[in-house]
Amino acid sequence: MFRVALETKVQRMFGRSIRGASDDQIFQAISQVVSDLVKEQRAYSRELMRGHHGKELYYLSMEFLMGRALGNNLINLGLEDLVAEVCVELGLELGELQESEPDPGLGNGGLGRLAACFMDSLASLGYKATGCGIRYEYGLFQQKIIDGYQVEVSDPWLENGSSWEIALPEETEIVKFGGFVEVTEGDGRLVYEHKGYQSVRAVPYEMPILGYDSDVVNSLRLWAARATKHLDMSLFGQGKYLDALEEKELAEVISKVLYPDDNHPEGKALRLKQQYFFVSASIQSIVRKYRNQYGADFAEFPEHVVVHINDTHPALAIPELMRILLDEEGLDWDQAWKITKSTFAYTNHTILEEALERWPEGLFRDLLPRLWDIVYEINERFCASLWDRYPGDWDKISRMSIIAHHEVKMAHLCIVGSFSINGVAQLHSQILKEQVFAEFAEFYPEKFTNVTNGVTFRRFLLKANKGLSELLADRIGTGWIKKPEELKKFLAYQDDRGAQEVLAHIRHSNKVALAKYIYDHNHVRVDPNSIFDVQIKRLHEYKRQLLNILHVLYLYNRLLEDPDFAMHPRTFIFGAKAAPGYGMAKLIIKLIHDVGERINNDRNIEDKLKVVFLENYRVSLAEVIIPASDVSEQISTAGKEASGTGNMKFMLNGALT
Incomplete structure (x- = not known):
């Protein structure tokens, strides 16, 4: 049966018989046949989960170091031996064919590999979850060693497309950068209107995540940056071809590479843009889905949604949810904050000072003016609560403040805005509580816990x-x-x-x-x-x-x-x-x-x-x-x-x- 499906797929994709197809074409056809089966399983899973009113996890991470998909999906579908036999019949070896598959350029180290292991485990255990990240066009980089030196070259892992992703342009979100906030009064409350901004379209692509021996198929939702205007025809008509493409290129650079060099101001700005881009698109999508399922009453939002912040990169999810609840859903501050701080959980991955992100106040304010207002207000209220607890201890309040010395401290924002903070090993969690975040652990003892890492x-x-x-x-x-x-x-x-x-x-x-x-x-x-x-x-x-x-x-x-x-x-x-x-x-x-x-x-x-x-x-x-x-x-x-x-x-x- 699989061989018949494979022969048909080769004919339809390449217009030739399976005997006349190259090894790479056969690999692509195998991937497409298996992808079709995965998508069928996904459709069945979605139907099975229709009407599911339990809690859904959204795992926000800058990295997902997935590894190749074909072999993993064959194992989870129980088809590995069958497909290997078909390959032998054709005089091929499945393992060698799989060498044609590029590793997805979506991660770098342990942070991304842990995220990938979690996604595999969640699907295998039958938990409903969605991973949210960026669809990097060129990944981190391909490493070449030339005369002993590392040389970075681009990693065009999407050059030939991907059999495993599903484009969902109809679910595009708009992300706004720059501009200014105009405050007016209406209906007895302050109204905040973001004006003069630059818009970027966030287009989602989903990779189905198949579990082993499980009916649940989860999704890895990756956002690609696209310009709101493809080409400035006026400039193009004047022969200014590069200028005509400028807006498109400036928008799409957001999802080009993972961890652009931030040793210069442009790199810092791009990193902050990346973080807000995928966080804003993800939170908008989550809220939209909740509204469609449960209506406009957000009091029960934390009963149905939990958002996990994988290290500090997605920390902007906290003020972004506040922005949507305040500006778009019309909640007051206390209602919105109660919902927000009951929605987020934060995993800290390091005690290295360099990795506890801090953003320059000026950059943050210029790039994200509405979020700046919200973070400033969160900090004001948090510092007031610190004053109530530690009256007169300005040094402690300064150390714990989210905004201090012209910087926004993202780890502090995560701690204040989350209901749970965990380290990834017993010793690490102990160091967090006793050293790195000792003052926060004293103030919020109920928030700190340990969740030891694992692997698939x-x-x-x-x-x-x-x-x-x-x-x-x-x-x-x-x-x-x-x-x-x-x-x-x-x-x-x-x-x-x-x-x-x-x-x-x-x-x-x-x-x-x-x-x-x-x-x-x-x-x-x-x-x-x-x-x-x-x-x-x-x-x-x-x-x-x-x-x-x-x-x-x-x-x-x-x-x-x-x-x-x-x-x-x-x-x-x-x-x-x-x-x-x-x-x-x-x-x-x-x-x-x-x-x-x-x-x-x-x-x-x-x-x-x-x-x-x-x-x-x-x-x-x-x-x-x-x-x-x-x-x-x-x-x-x-x-x-x-x-x-x-x-x-x-x-x-x-x-x-």
Whole structure:
């Protein structure tokens, strides 16, 4: 049945028979057939949830590091083996075909990967949820290593379109920037009218998020920025072609790339625009949906809607909901604030000062004049409550204020405007309560809690490590795919010689596959029998890749000084991207590369030590590295890493971490 559908799809998409189609065309056709099945499941899920009056989660995040969709959707649909068989019949290998699929350029690090894991888990557990973010046209960047230096090139992951998204132009929202606010009086109340603004259209694209063995299909709603006017025909007619396109380009730059360099004023303004763009579009959409379902009575809004703020980037959702409730729905301040502070939950991901966002007061006021008024009023009322509690303690009030020293502190806004604030590990949450936000925890003790991070084992075990998954299924069944606690059953085989031998064979096969990848991409031969010592995570000084490479240099010098030094051969594998404006991180990449060049070409150490830096680290590459790893380096500066989740993925696959 699948083969018939595939043959038909190839004919309709490319006008040729399946035997005459290229591998890439067959991949695209497979993706489209599977996408059709996912969309059918989505339609069924929406019908099933019609009339559902429970609470719906909206997960707002600047990043969603999803990884490739085809393999994951095949697993969740239960079609992986069938499609693999069809590929074999055609003389193809499904795994090789999937290499044609680009990783979606929607995230960078742990923040985005956690968001993706949450979306997978929510759908698999049957919770109704929508992820909200930006449809970045070029993602973060593709990393090239040239002469040891990181070079950033654009990541055109949407160049050939995406089989997995659904365009919804009829649900476009309008987002307003700049201008001024005119205040008048009407019906016994102040009326705030935003004038002189620039409009940008926010067009939603939805990616269905399929759960494993679940009837619920959720959505990742991504907003693309589009100009309200496509082309200025007057200027075009005068031969001013670039000027005619200026408005279009200035609007659409908002959704071009993730984390534009903000080492200059234009970059800062663009980042703030990005954050308000997707937050405003999302909140407008949420309110519109609520109105359509429940009418104009917003008293019950928090009973049906919860909005999760993933780090401080979406913090503007708080004043944006206030703006809509005040200016568009006609609520008074107290009503609107009661609803707002009962709607939002905030997850803090870091204690690093640089990541606790602060926006210059002038930039905020100029770009978002109405939100400035609202944040100012929130702060005035909050500071008044602080004065009641701590009369005369101006230092404390200044430290806790949302607006202070000509800056708007987004973490403070999140704390004041949310009903729940959580860290992502027990120690991290403790540090937040006792150090970073100690004064807030004293003032709002009921708000602070802990929610330890997790990972989706379906992607990083079931999908990434077929051999281990098959062994687990053979020995303990498949219940663990839905209930991870059932993995404990495998402890019964810890002394089983047969199971140990199979495990060793699986690990070796995975290491052979990674060794082949390394040779194909880095032209370095590594021994699969060596210890694969891995550090794959965002390049940052606190994550201490520098410490790791200094340890490598120590081992290298030891081998040179003592040829009889007994050391099991070891291959150090690095994968990381440095932020474009982060000079020190880029120099660390250069150092790792140069150390590798020296060590890998030194015959005096007889291949006892190798160093490899794999360029363009991404989810699909992690799925190759993690199952082959013996040791995972988790050496971030103590007290600085909120909650690494890489260690969990390595543990799932049997590495020491």
